Structure formats: structure tokens, C-alpha cells
Amino acid sequence: EVQLLESGGGLVQPGGSLRLSCAASGFTSSTYAMTWVRQAPGKGLEWVSAISGRGAATYYAESVRGRFTISRDDAQNTLHLQLNSLTAEDTAIYYCAKDRADGSYYMDLWGKGTTVTVSS
Amino acid sequence: DIQMTQSPSSVSASVGDRVTITCRASQGISSYLAWYQRKPGEVPKLLIYGGSSLQGGVPSRFSGSGSGTDFTLTISSLQPEDFATYYCQQANSFPLTFGPGTKVDIK
Numbered sequence: 008e009v010q011l012l013e014s015g016g017g018l019v020q021p022g023g024s025l026r027l028s029c030a031a032s033g034f035t036s037s038t039y040a041m042t043w044v045r046q047a048p049g050k051g052l053e054w055v056s057a058i059s060g061r062g063a064a065t066y067y068a069e070s071v072r073g074r075f076t077i078s079r080d081d082a083q084n085t086l087h088l089q090l091n092s093l094t095a096e097d098t099a100i101y102y103c104a105k106d107r108a109d110g111s112y113y114m115d116l117w118g119k120g121t122t123v124t125v126s127s
Numbered sequence: 128d129i130q131m132t133q134s135p136s137s138v139s140a141s142v143g144d145r146v147t148i149t150c151r152a153s154q155g156i157s158s159y160l161a162w163y164q165r166k167p168g169e170v171p172k173l174l175i176y177g178g179s180s181l182q183g184g185v186p187s188r189f190s191g192s193g194s195g196t197d198f199t200l201t202i203s204s205l206q207p208e209d210f211a212t213y214y215c216q217q218a219n220s221f222p223l224t225f226g227p228g229t230k231v232d233i234k
Contacts (some may be wrong), residue, residue: 041211
């Protein structure tokens, strides 16, 4: 079955760090661009970061640039998002999504999400 | 950044109705637009990409049109399973941006 499974979310204090992971199965993720999207409570969908197939290029929303780092381990078919210097505004469900075709950045497969709560 | 707006924010419709949702980009995005459907408790589902191309497995009652700044999603004959929230997303340039969503509910 083709699927994405996120993990690594949790409760963290302001200023803290988390590392999110997204395990792909049923397909070879290395050939696809991958994206992180988040949804804060009561808010809409917000694109966070993307990485091209083979990891040649990375992209970030201004709100997370310099604090978040996207990476991929193609040998493990896994996508990561390192979250540093977290603030309450980062509280959200984080979804990873697969690109429909590398470089299109249309997301045709989504994981169920992992919840990040930033609170003291 | 390219801002995406949608109208209406919600629409009440009956089974069998034709429903049209509009998405507008703050600057031209050629045809780099996707439409997603999201039902409560579920993740978004890609319906349309490239402005008008139907994603595999999506019923033909869904169609997309437009280019530049103005786009439309049309459901030709609303079915019970179509009651959901619909989002547009531009893929023309980073940062990728989503519209705020249009909720389609039962009249």
C-alpha cells in the first residue's frame, strides 16, 4: 500500500526542538519532491517546506526559514523536518505530502499528520 | 508572496446541484493551480492539477478551468460524498500558498 506515516510530534517548551519524520512505503520516495504542510488550530493549510527529488534543492516558508531544516534519507525512504527555536505559533498538525511528479509541487499523497504543541 | 483567495467561503447546495467555486491569485500563475477536497477527519485529496487536469480516480463531475489569476472548480452534479471543504493551491512559485477554503454543505 502506498502511504506516508509521520512521527516525532509532541509537546515541547518554547525554544525547544523536535525532529519530525515521514516514512514512505509502497513507492520510492527519492524520485519525488516532498513537502511539509501544517495546519494550526482553527487555521487553514500552510505550506512549510519542500525538498526536490534527490534533495538537490530545499525551500522554506519565511516564517520557518533559519529555524526548520528539511532533509531526506532516500536509503530509508524517509523525509525529516528538524524544528528548532519553536514558538507557540508553530503549534499545528504537520503533514508530509508527496509530489505528483518531481517538480510539480502538486501533492497527491498525504500522511495523516503528527501534532506539535509548543507550550510551557 | 502570491496570495490566494476563494469565493464563496461557503455554499449550501443540494444533491444534483451544479456548484462553482472561484479561486483568484494575487498575480499571474499561468496554470500552476491545484484543487483539493478535504472531508472532516481526513487529509486533503488532490482533485485537479495544472488548472484543469483531472487527477486519476477522481470522478468526471469535477472539472477545473482558468489560467493567469482566475480559476474555477465546478462540480457538475453534486453527490452526497462531495460535501467537503475545497482548497486551491498555487504551484507557480515558492512559497507555495493555499486558498482559505470553500465549505460545501447540505442545503
